[in-house]
Amino acid sequence: MALFSQKDARKQLDAESEKVNRADLEALLERQRAIEEKVKNSGKLQRFSADIKLMFSMIRDYWNGNYRSVPWKSIAAMAGALLYVMNPLDFIPDLIFGIGFVDDVGVVALCLKLVESDLHKYAAWKEHKEEHGHHTQSD
Numbered sequence: 192m193a194l195f196s197q198k199d200a201r202k203q204l205d206a207e208s209e210k211v212n213r214a215d216l217e218a219l220l221e222r223q224r225a226i227e228e229k230v231k232n233s234g235k236l237q238r239f240s241a242d243i244k245l246m247f248s249m250i251r252d253y254w255n256g257n258y259r260s261v262p263w264k265s266i267a268a269m270a271g272a273l274l275y276v277m278n279p280l281d282f283i284p285d286l287i288f289g290i291g292f293v294d295d296v297g298v299v300a301l302c303l304k305l306v307e308s309d310l311h312k313y314a315a316w317k318e319h320k321e322e323h324g325h326h327t328q329s330d
Contacts, residue, residue: 200301207271207298208264216254219270219277223247226277235296236276242303242310246273249313258313265306272302 219226230236230243246269252258253266276295303310 200297204268204301208267211267211270216270219273220251239299245310261309265309268302268305272298
């Protein structure tokens with residue numbers, strides 16, 4: 192497993208999230224099944240599968256306009272981490288002169304740490320919505 196510091200992973204995540212735009216979200220949502228398959232079949236990433244499902248759900252609700260109580264930076268960080276899991280090779284050229292290859296587990300773990308409170312809020316919102324069977328605006 193690649194060794195990396197948290198600072199390196201954060202730098203990587205910031206770099207990815209700055210590159211993310213709405214079109215990337217759409218591409219990401221289209222690849223959800225492929226990414227979840229990859230996670231399921233990866234020993235290292237498997238422990239994040241529930242979190243990754245939740246991230247996808249949140250990005251999808253954000254994309255559809257159902258849920259907006261989250262800063263774009265969090266959405267972009269999640270999308271950046273998930274895109275990185277999908278294809279780290281896309282990002283290698285950016286990394287060769289910088290920090291070397293960052294382990295995708297490290298990127299996902301750091302992302303979860305950064306967006307943890309947003310994910311908790313979203314999970315509570317989603318649960319509330321499902322219990323009441325309709326969309327309610329609540330703080």
